[in-house]
Amino acid sequence: MTFKERYASDSEFRERKKRLARESYQRNREREQASSLAYYYEHREQQITANREWKAQNQDRIREAAAAWKAAHPDAVSEHRSRDIKRRWADPEGKRRQVARVKLAYAVRSGKILKPDCCSRCSASGPIEAHHENYDEPFVVVWLCRPCHRLCRPPLGA
Ligand SMILES: [Zn+2]
Numbered sequence: 001m002t003f004k005e006r007y008a009s010d011s012e013f014r015e016r017k018k019r020l021a022r023e024s025y026q027r028n029r030e031r032e033q034a035s036s037l038a039y040y041y042e043h044r045e046q047q048i049t050a051n052r053e054w055k056a057q058n059q060d061r062i063r064e065a066a067a068a069w070k071a072a073h074p075d076a077v078s079e080h081r082s083r084d085i086k087r088r089w090a091d092p093e094g095k096r097r098q099v100a101r102v103k104l105a106y107a108v109r110s111g112k113i114l115k116p117d118c119c120s121r122c123s124a125s126g127p128i129e130a131h132h133e134n135y136d137e138p139f140v141v142v143w144l145c146r147p148c149h150r151l152c153r154p155p156l157g158a
Contacts, residue, residue: 100138104130107139119145 007014040047055062070077088094107113118125120143129149130141144152 096135097132100132100135101130103138104132104141113139116143119143119148121145121148124148 001009007017088098104113108115115130116128119128122145124145124147126145128143128145131144131149131152132138132141134140142152
């Protein structure tokens with residue numbers, strides 16, 4: 001009897017072969033994953049730097065790809081946005097922040113507060129963001145460029 005014939009006729013044999021194949025696949029998959037993880041940790045710094053450089057050099061491409069994806073998935077975008085808004089408002093601290101942002105945005109729109117064109121820390125132009133030291137004082141802000149603003153933010157998990 002050939003392997004093929006036995007495989008077709010002997011269900012016990014077939015199940016055993018299938019199980020062995022599955023197990024071997026699982027084992028290899030674990031090994032594959034472990035080795036790729038080990039590679040990742042060994043080259044982590046390099047990869048992060050390379051990624052950062054690539055991103056810096058391909059900003060237009062990234063922006064275009066993101067815009068194209070958003071245009072192709074309007075439902076996902078609005079779904080994500082509403083979930084994001086809900087999540088922000090659900091948390092009391094998030095709500096305080098949102099209230100401050102909304103009040104400030106209104107004040108800027110109505111001309112009560114003037115938003116400068118450049119960063120008050122490093123004088124860079126470009127997108128300027130409002131940094132709140134205290135969300136209970138929505139109109140007391142420091143206007144910062146994105147890199148400076150990022151430096152002000154508490155580190156993740158803080
Ligand atoms: Zn700055």
